[in-house]
Amino acid sequence: MWSRLELGGRLSRVEDKCPAALRRSICYYESNKGVVVANVQKLSVALTPEIIAMLKEAVASGEYTSTSEVVRDALRCWKAQRTAHEVDAEELRRLWREGVASETSIEGEAVFHRLREKYASQPKKG
Template sequence: MANVEKLVALTPEMAAMLREAVASGEYASASEVMREALRDWKAQRAEREKAIEEIGRLWDVGVSSGPTTDGDEAFDRVRRALTLKA
């Protein structure tokens, strides 16, 4: 790794967690811990972006479905319909 740039400052607690992960043998180096953390962070951001896009899509579906109905009125209609069928 000839091209290395140091960017991260950690709290003492985070640094201790990182050292413990390496000392336990779970990771070979602190850099390995950080690379995995960044991969996880990147994946989480991608999932969040997909969720935001899906919410936007569902919003558009809802808006295009027509005018809104008051929730209480809608439930009253359903209750009356169920009472008439009983």
């Protein structure tokens, strides 16, 4: 993306100021107005002083152009994490179904007994 970002009268590539997650998204900037995104709604959220300090530090360091941008990026990361968790859960379900369908099983207690013996015979660490 080669859109330009205007900060303090200077122009730089969006890639220089936009976190990786945003680079893959549509990212439009307007001087002194922050990110311009269609269908944006304002929402009031109560945050702890520690979180507010982190938001302000991210903006002050130049990593983000506004606290709203920090929050949007955090929410995108949260959404990605939830999606990954759902994929992991579905993969476990698939593996479970595959195991049940294989009709090959070993009694759980026998497996645990073998594991206890194996680890009991190993030298203790520490």
